[in-house]
Amino acid sequence: MTTGAPPARRTQADRRAQTRSALLEAAARGLSKYGYANLALERVAGEAGYTRGALYHLFANKEDLALAVVNWVEESWNAEVRPLVTAEADPVDALIALARGHVVYCRRDVADVLMNLRVEFTGQDHPVGRAVTESIHRLADDCAVLIAAGRESGAIPPGPPPREMAFAYLSVLEAVGIQVAGKAPYDVDLAERAVRGVLGLPPAPVSPAVWGAAAPMRPARTAPEVHE
Amino acid sequence: MTTGAPPARRTQADRRAQTRSALLEAAARGLSKYGYANLALERVAGEAGYTRGALYHLFANKEDLALAVVNWVEESWNAEVRPLVTAEADPVDALIALARGHVVYCRRDVADVLMNLRVEFTGQDHPVGRAVTESIHRLADDCAVLIAAGRESGAIPPGPPPREMAFAYLSVLEAVGIQVAGKAPYDVDLAERAVRGVLGLPPAPVSPAVWGAAAPMRPARTAPEVHE
DNA sequence: ATGGTAACATACAGACATGTATGTATGTGA
DNA sequence: TCACATACATACATGTCTGTATGTTACCAT
Structure with a gap:
């Protein structure tokens, strides 16, 4: 040329x-x-x-744009986090993998879009709020299945109905995800702690060195910690 | 007359x-x-x-009104929940009492005002957002003191710096508080689970009957469950 | 009863945002 | 090259909300 x-x-x-x-x-x-x-x-x-x-x-209008964004965010979350979940056969491992994956996802600056919209439209009937609610419900349904399976196998102790449990699990994860996002090395492990607590599980067996310098290798049965 | x-x-x-x-x-x-x-x-x-x-x-204006509301909510929270915290000599008991008391507070319909405003003004510099942030920071400071004391006594395992830990604790409590508010009998116990998890504490020793019908009596060393 | 101030209600003015209409630039096929 | 459709920019119209100005009502001291 x-x-x-x-x-x-x-x-x-x-x-x-x-x-x-x-x-x-x-x-x-x-x-x-x-x-x-x-x-x-x-x-x-x-x-x-x-x-x-x-x-x-x-x-078409502002609402159409926002709905497109909601779908876009949900798709990117599914693309990044869902594979980590489906890669686990054990329900508890899947829930922990989801938590860890979600916190890594929260390191990006638009991770809180769905939470912001959910908070903003709570108590109101609005198409965007409904879209966000439906998105969260789909995820909660999947978590409820995992929770029920974990309870049946005895890995998860008794608690509120699985779906209620799933909403609590997600709300905790969402809050921790946003609050500690990007605060490596402990953001991922803190999220795991939080969801283990909600599920009624004892703390994960880790050495105190986790809260020190670099994040150590995870035990072999959980998802990888770092994704590029 | x-x-x-x-x-x-x-x-x-x-x-x-x-x-x-x-x-x-x-x-x-x-x-x-x-x-x-x-x-x-x-x-x-x-x-x-x-x-x-x-x-x-x-x-004076909209902002003045909102600031007045923030102060009003903070005062009502302090009036209801703080006495439960200061009544506990042990730091872990104080943090658990705070969590339980907060969830009861969340049963009223304006409990999520501060959270909504915090979410709304995150990333923006606005007087109302600053007021909410300062309110939360005051509470986080107090929680950090309790966490540090619990760590020193060995009752709380190691974790992120106390202040970071306090923010995580509060964000989890806030999320659970709003998500499960009013869903007695398990809203209070679920909140305790969540914060125990974040703090790295093992699940509370409770019988499975907690998740059934009426809430049982709490062990003697924790705050009363019901407040009128 | 009267004058003054505070507590409230109504009217006015301006800014901002959305959605629609119209104009301009660019790609495309014949 | 030209007619057409799409991609975008600019102008117009309308509604909503905030804050200010003005009017009315109620309390209060003399």
Whole structure:
């Protein structure tokens, strides 16, 4: 190519995909920081490098954009954390793996979008709030199955009904996830502690060195701690 | 008094106090349900039985009202929960009593005001967010002292720095408090489980009957379970 | 009873955000 | 090259909310 060549032509499909992606990311960051009510579309578009016209071309309205973000976040969580869970045959190991994986997921800056929206729409009937609630319910259903299995095998002691237990487990995990996110080396182990407590399990057998310098290797039966 | 007597004259001070109280309660309910951004003062005033004129007569602006609510909630929490904590000489018992007392406090409908505001203003610099943060920091400082004392006595195993531990403890307690509030009989015991887990303590020695019908009596060394 | 102040209610003004309408730029197939 | 459709930008219209100004009611001291 010569030095004076014009920029390469991008297809409309490519342009559309890039615009959409940029807007979703900007909206997610905005929802994370400002919530839904305070999310100004002029700002979202600006931070994505476009204008509201482009935004309204791709999304019907503010609600449509937020719902798209909710789906986007759920998908990215499923892509990163679910494999860790399904890789475990034992229910307790699966629940612990989920907790550890979730805390690692919380190291990214949009991890609290769903929690923020859930808190914001609690007690209100709104499409975005409903979407978040449904997302969490799907996850809670899966956790309830694991909890019930763990109880049946005797690995998990008795407690509230499995579904209630699952909601408590998730709320604790969510809170710890956000509170200690990124505070390696102990964010992951602290999350495990918290969910073991809620489930009624005794503390994991670890040496005191865990709370010191570098995180040590995990026992062989749990998920890997670091993911790239 | 005769049947046709006019209503009793109330002093201006009494009228002012009643108006202020009604507005604070309505605002607290509004902040709990809608957060700050979505809190419409027209609605607050209406639900309190007044108009925005009365509201602006008593509070400089929306921010002033919200700050007053934050203080009001903090004071009511301190009045109800702190005595349970200070009544315990042992640090672990104090932390457990705090958790149990907090969950009982969460049975009222404005218990989540501070959490909602904290979530809403995370990442932003706003006077209301700062007030909430300071309130939580004061509590975390006290918890950190208890945690440090428990570690020194050997009752609490090692973990992250006491202050970090205190924030994790509070975030877990807050999450469980809101998630299971009012779901007697197990909301209080579930909260205890959660915080024991975070602190690294083994499960409390309880019989399986706890998760059945009525809550049994607690062992003598912990705070009473029911408060009127 | 009267004048003054506080407690409240109603009207006004401006800012901000959303959604819609219209204009401009870019890709695409014939 | 040209007509068309899509991708985006800019302008317009409307509603909502906050804070301020003004009006009315109630208490209070003289």
